[in-house]
Amino acid sequence: MAKNETRRRLIADAGLTVLATEGSRGLTHRAVDLVAGVPVGTTSNYFRSRDALVEGLVERIGERLAPSEDDLVRRSSEAPSRELFADYIRDIVRRLTDDRDVTLALFELRLESSRRPEVAALLGAWQRAGFDGDVEFNSSAGLPGGRREIALFHYAIDGLMLDRLTTPIDPETSTDDIVDDLVAGLLP
Amino acid sequence: MAKNETRRRLIADAGLTVLATEGSRGLTHRAVDLVAGVPVGTTSNYFRSRDALVEGLVERIGERLAPSEDDLVRRSSEAPSRELFADYIRDIVRRLTDDRDVTLALFELRLESSRRPEVAALLGAWQRAGFDGDVEFNSSAGLPGGRREIALFHYAIDGLMLDRLTTPIDPETSTDDIVDDLVAGLLP
Numbered sequence: 001m002a003k004n005e006t007r008r009r010l011i012a013d014a015g016l017t018v019l020a021t022e023g024s025r026g027l028t029h030r031a032v033d034l035v036a037g038v039p040v041g042t043t044s045n046y047f048r049s050r051d052a053l054v055e056g057l058v059e060r061i062g063e064r065l066a067p068s069e070d071d072l073v074r075r076s077s078e079a080p081s082r083e084l085f086a087d088y089i090r091d092i093v094r095r096l097t098d099d100r101d102v103t104l105a106l107f108e109l110r111l112e113s114s115r116r117p118e119v120a121a122l123l124g125a126w127q128r129a130g131f132d133g134d135v136e137f138n139s140s141a142g143l144p145g146g147r148r149e150i151a152l153f154h155y156a157i158d159g160l161m162l163d164r165l166t167t168p169i170d171p172e173t174s175t176d177d178i179v180d181d182l183v184a185g186l187l188p
Numbered sequence: 189m190a191k192n193e194t195r196r197r198l199i200a201d202a203g204l205t206v207l208a209t210e211g212s213r214g215l216t217h218r219a220v221d222l223v224a225g226v227p228v229g230t231t232s233n234y235f236r237s238r239d240a241l242v243e244g245l246v247e248r249i250g251e252r253l254a255p256s257e258d259d260l261v262r263r264s265s266e267a268p269s270r271e272l273f274a275d276y277i278r279d280i281v282r283r284l285t286d287d288r289d290v291t292l293a294l295f296e297l298r299l300e301s302s303r304r305p306e307v308a309a310l311l312g313a314w315q316r317a318g319f320d321g322d323v324e325f326n327s328s329a330g331l332p333g334g335r336r337e338i339a340l341f342h343y344a345i346d347g348l349m350l351d352r353l354t355t356p357i358d359p360e361t362s363t364d365d366i367v368d369d370l371v372a373g374l375l376p
Binding site: 022107108163168 | 208209210211212213214292295296298299300301302303308311312315316319335336339340342343344345346347348350351353354355356357358361366369370373374
């Protein structure tokens with residue numbers, strides 16, 4: 001069977017759905033075949049081992065959460081400010097909220113990384129590279145906040161998303177208002 | 189078989205270990221029997237259904253994460269201040285860090301609540317009651333920070349714990365330093 005990128009993405013997207021809806025223990029090649037609607041064995045053909053499958057899913061999470069080219073171009077013409085920083089954070093939170101399955105899949109993989117060193121190595125490297133990229137982007141764009149503050153935003157936004165996508169403790173307050181409070185407090 | 193509280197706690201603790209080490213899909217009565225080292229059928233005898241088991245685990249999480257009586261008495265004699273608030277947060281973070289299995293088990297249940305309305309109802313009610321209790325405690329102790337700020341601390345601490353117990357993005361910075369930064373930024 002010819003491998004192609006469209007089919008590879010279709011399979012990876014099905015894998016993320018399986019993670020979000022079945023949890024990490026439900027992630028098997030067979031389950032992904034079923035959700036993707038492809039013949040049994042197709043997922044194995046693209047991703048030989050479970051670790052290879054996880055690696056493909058992590059890569060696909062990065063693609064699905066990336067800002068659009070349009071968004072980046074539009075924002076790059078704006079002067080750096082606290083308000084622009086807040087806009088970026090609101091964009092990230094919006095993508096994480098809208099792409100619920102991806103966000104839940106990422107949480108599942110993070111918990112699996114506490115149990116399986118192979119997943120921890122792969123996911124840890126990917127997360128630290130992303131974090132370094134965020135720090136570098138912020139600095140080169142002249143935005144406020146350095147490595148220390150950006151780490152605080154990672155923690156706060158992860159916890160906020162976990163709350164909002166599961167059992168919110170304070171559902172009356174809007175997510176945008178919470179982001180505004182975080183920016184007001186955590187940005188120097 | 190006579191039911192007793194010691195045995196009930198032993199079984200609930202085994203259930204939390206199963207959640208932390210196997211994930212929520214691994215949580216079955218049989219798996220808990222095995223980890224608890226009790227005869228097959230014992231867990232079913234204490235917790236008839238899986239929902240009853242989850243309810244027992246949530247209750248046990250509350251017990252294991254509760255501050256000790258000594259801690260509460262010692263702190264209650266101190267004058268309310270930002271520093272005292274920070275001490276409370278550091279205590280919570282220390283308990284969550286030391287009792288790794290409980291914290292991971294709680295994350296597993298939160299993710300399961302995104303998939304199963306029964307778990308969401310139970311866990312959501314428990315979390316909101318805990319949150320209301322935190323707000324009430326803070327207010328009656330004369331500590332700074334209201335409902336809004338305490339929600340922000342919940343998000344930030346949850347995200348911080350998820351990070352620290354899985355694949356830390358910034359392992360060089362100490363957890364206490366991060367808590368200090370959060371208190372400096374998020375408390376009015």
